[in-house]
Amino acid sequence: MQLSRSEKMMMSVCYAVLVIAGLLCLFPLIHIVSLSISDTHAVASGWVTVYPIGFSFESYKQLMTGTPIVRAFWNSVQITGVGVILSMAFTILAAYPLTRTYFYGRKLYTFAIIFTLLFSGGLIPTYLTIKSYGLMNTYWALWLPGLVSTFNLLVLRSFIENIPSELDDAARMDGCGDWLYLRKIVLPLSMPVLTTLALFYGVGYWNSFFNVLMYMNETTKYNLSVLVQQMIQSQTMLAQMNSSDRADQILLTPEEINSAAIMVMVLPVMIVYPFLQKHFVKGVMIGAVKG
Secondary structure (H helix, E strand, O other): OOOOHHHHHHHHHHHHHHHHHHHHHHHHHHHHHHHHOOOHHHHHHOOOOOOOOOOOOHHHHHHHHHOOHHHHHHHHHHHHHHHHHHHHHHHHHHHHHHOOOOOOOHHHHHHHHHHHHHOOOOHHHHHHHHHHOOOOOOOHHHHOOOOOOHHHHHHHHHHHHOOOHHHHHHHHHOOOOHHHHHHHHHHHHOHHHHHHHHHHHHHHHHOOOHHHHHHOOOHHHOOHHHHHHHHHHOOHHHHHHHOOOOOOOOOOOHHHHHHHHHHHHHHHHHHHHHHHHHHHHHHHHHHOOOO
16 A cells, blocks of 8 residues: 555654664663673773773673672573473463363353452462461472463463364364363464463563562572672672682672673573564464453
8 A cells, every 4th residue: 555645754753763762772781781791991981882892701700700690590590490381381271271161160260360460468468378388498489479370371361262163173073182182282273372471471480589589598599680689789799709819800890790790681581582572472462362
């Protein structure tokens, strides 16, 4: 369809605004990357803005050897990996029965699930519950309370409901039960929305901060989010790194160490997201067709 002159001008303005907004969102990340790989003198002098000055990976080297960031990284991987598997499994097992018309009481269960979107037990009752079950200082305190997201459950339920009922009828005629139908038909057809929900869960677990700080009593169980926050707020760790007796030790600025730590935390999500972007966009659009 041929666009008029006014429509072309409007499109040009929209594209220009989007480009400017994208650059503004991208600038802080580029600045962090430049700080983490620039020379210490350039960073201390405040010369680094967009482009790195004097390439140096000393900040990453000292970050890996002088801080517990490797252990915190493994803790984040463990929390995210196990959490995503558990959440996806229980989300699927909860969403599928709610789409079956022969499931007794599904409207009541759906209402009870939606009710949790409006009301919750509160912070103190949740903490007391976790403590009474003996889950303090364990990662189960992170996995169990947020095992199933109500929003993700409703998105998956809506998607499964949109699968043509003729497939179900044909599968029943061939002697297919619920488990086989779920495994052979529903899950393969739901891969776009499942990938999207896995990304939602993964980012949530990877960025866990408040729950880790509240339920973990040992610093050895902290994840990257908590460790990086403590590094930014406290200069104790940087002082310990710079007080090394090594002759070749380079004194680093707080900006270098903090920028390197932020990149270590952000980089895994940046690497994974491009591979899931196609499924992410498709899954969000499909899951939003029917609410």
